[in-house]
Amino acid sequence: MQELKIPREIWVMVSAGFIIALGYGLIAPLLPQFIVSFDVSMAAAGLVVSIFSASRLIFAPAAGRLIDRAGTRGVYLTGLLTVAITTGLVSIAQDYWHIVVLRAIAGIGSTMFTVAAMSLIVKLSPPAIRGRCSATYATSFLLGNVIGPLVGASLSFLGFRWPFFIYGVGVALAALVVWVLMPVVDEAEDPRRRLPPMRLQEAWGDTAYRAVLTSNFAQGWINMGVRVAVLPLFAAAIFHNGAEASGIALAVFAAGNAVVLQFSGSWSDQVGRRPLIIAGLVGSAVFVGTLGLAHTVWMLLLLSAFAGASSGLIVPSQQAAIADVVGSKRSGGQVLSTFQMAGDFGQILGPIVIGFLADHYGFEVAFALCAVVAAGGVVAWSFGRDTLQDRKIILQRLRRDYKPRLY
Numbered sequence: 001m002q003e004l005k006i007p008r009e010i011w012v013m014v015s016a017g018f019i020i021a022l023g024y025g026l027i028a029p030l031l032p033q034f035i036v037s038f039d040v041s042m043a044a045a046g047l048v049v050s051i052f053s054a055s056r057l058i059f060a061p062a063a064g065r066l067i068d069r070a071g072t073r074g075v076y077l078t079g080l081l082t083v084a085i086t087t088g089l090v091s092i093a094q095d096y097w098h099i100v101v102l103r104a105i106a107g108i109g110s111t112m113f114t115v116a117a118m119s120l121i122v123k124l125s126p127p128a129i130r131g132r133c134s135a136t137y138a139t140s141f142l143l144g145n146v147i148g149p150l151v152g153a154s155l156s157f158l159g160f161r162w163p164f165f166i167y168g169v170g171v172a173l174a175a176l177v178v179w180v181l182m183p184v185v186d187e188a189e190d191p192r193r194r195l196p197p198m199r200l201q202e203a204w205g206d207t208a209y210r211a212v213l214t215s216n217f218a219q220g221w222i223n224m225g226v227r228v229a230v231l232p233l234f235a236a237a238i239f240h241n242g243a244e245a246s247g248i249a250l251a252v253f254a255a256g257n258a259v260v261l262q263f264s265g266s267w268s269d270q271v272g273r274r275p276l277i278i279a280g281l282v283g284s285a286v287f288v289g290t291l292g293l294a295h296t297v298w299m300l301l302l303l304s305a306f307a308g309a310s311s312g313l314i315v316p317s318q319q320a321a322i323a324d325v326v327g328s329k330r331s332g333g334q335v336l337s338t339f340q341m342a343g344d345f346g347q348i349l350g351p352i353v354i355g356f357l358a359d360h361y362g363f364e365v366a367f368a369l370c371a372v373v374a375a376g377g378v379v380a381w382s383f384g385r386d387t388l389q390d391r392k393i394i395l396q397r398l399r400r401d402y403k404p405r406l407y
Contacts, residue, residue, distance in 0.1 A: 016174040023167035025148015034160040055107025064337030076116035080175035082109025088168025122323040134319035135265025211384025215377035220346030229351035256308030274386035283310025289371030292364035324387030
């Protein structure tokens, strides 16, 4: 039996995703420093970062409805162009509030192309290799986020403003790549082939959907929020070379994540979504939940590497599970946007709660709460159906009941 290949359209999205992540990695380390150069407080600098995430969270439901009505490809391209224009304009901002407004609008564009990208993955991925397609797409973002800061460091002589202009041009280039190389693929753009959207209430009735919302909240809390926002503070408080230690720890996390992503997508297509998600959540509970006990740099790096590997088990299986729930014959804008909101909410709430606990009770207690959050995802998936296994059972039943007609 010939192995299924990843469709060309997915590779187009992978290329665009790499360009987007490369540019984001370019500006992410510079943004707080650029904002402080306007002679504002650290809290004001934090507001710019938060406003982007909050804008993504608030606009996600509208993005889902827009996809169901206007079509996935159009929303994806509009989101990319919105991010390109607003980020490019940051390079000529003359006041702090200009940046606040531009980053809020960029958050709207970001949630548009993120939800649309998930919808396109659902629509374009062959069911038998959904896990592999999701892992390939996730790897493109990971590599971009790893290489981006290295490129940014080499361009430090340009100052703060040019990298934002370069990122804007890069995202516009990604939009051009998608517009030229990806044909019209959305039924919503062709009224003759328009398919009914999956309603949120219908998806909520599926135990797999409720489970994946819970696990994505945990993933956003632990591996997207706390790891990025709290880990550097922990390293600075414990180690005399905290900035260097946290930078290496984040790089080691990415390395562990990248290694596992090469295999976890195929594993998900073979053994099921639920086993890998549960294994990843258990790993996150153990390795992130005990970070507060890391009193040597080597222990920090070891835990970070295994935490990255655990995250690599979760991401492709979650995206494949949500794709299984929606299916390739339905439009799932609202269903997918709610999935994204769960992760964004965890990413926003996690650092706030963990930071409060770290201030009042210490990092040991703070990181231990991450294990509790991960355990909630494990419990949810213990009662959630494995979407891959259910599909396999249906196919086996069809093969058993099928009787060829004899002439």
